[in-house]
Amino acid sequence: MSTPSVRAAVATDAPEIARIQRTTWRTAFADLLGEQALAELDANAEEQWAAAIEHPATTVHVATEGEFTVGFCVAGPAPDEEVAYASGELPEDAARTGLIATILVEPRWGRRGHGGRLLASAAAGLRRNGAERGISWVAESDSASLGFFRRAGWSPDGTVRTLDTGQRRLREVRLTGQLEIELVGG
Known part of the structure; x- marks a missing residue:
């Protein structure tokens, strides 16, 4: 049996990250995003991931x-x-708040703890860099991701936003939680 792990990405990971994003979005989010957003993702995902890694x-x-x-x-x-209240005002801890911008696990590898390990690793890195609290945006209709964050102790803070995907409007809720993440059961 292979050992699961988490590590920092390097430039050569960009094609595989882009593939996982395409696969996951087409499998889990096609109805939310629409074909136009998926086509735009295909166009330059590898270059965008290479830039994000760097x-x-x-x-x-x-x-x-x-x-x-x-x-x-x-x-x-x-x-x-990302951290401002709906009024635009910043919370007192804005400078000490980290953002979990994306967590995606390819569907065929789901339910093996990879998402929890990714969140725990990201939270530990944010803490090392001075963050005390985390936030993430999740589609309001994405019950799997909402449940994942709730199990980690995160909850909606009452802030919502609507994104325009070109074909659809996607309503997201902002979740917030502590960065002390404990993995349970291995």
Whole structure:
């Protein structure tokens, strides 16, 4: 049996991260996003992931199982526009808030703890960089992701936003939680 792990991504991971994003979005989010958003993703995903991996303020984490890359997570300081209240006012802890921008595990590798390991690794990295609290945005209709974050102790903070995918409007809720993440059961 292969040992699962999480590590920081390197530039050569960009094609595999892009593949996982395409596969996951087409499998789990096609109805939410629409074909236009999926086509735009296909156009330049590898280049965007290579740039994200090299960005100095964020860390892209990859989950592996044996020789396979099975998921990824992006974390870094929360930009003001992501952490602000709906009024635009910043909370007192804005400078100490981290953003979990994305967690995706390829569906065929799901339910093996990869998402929890990614979140725990990202949270530990955010803590090392001075963050005390985390936030993430999740589609309001994505019950699997909402349940995942709730099991980690995160909850909606009452802030919502609507994104335009070109074909659909996607309503997201902001979740917040502590960065002390404990994995249970291995």
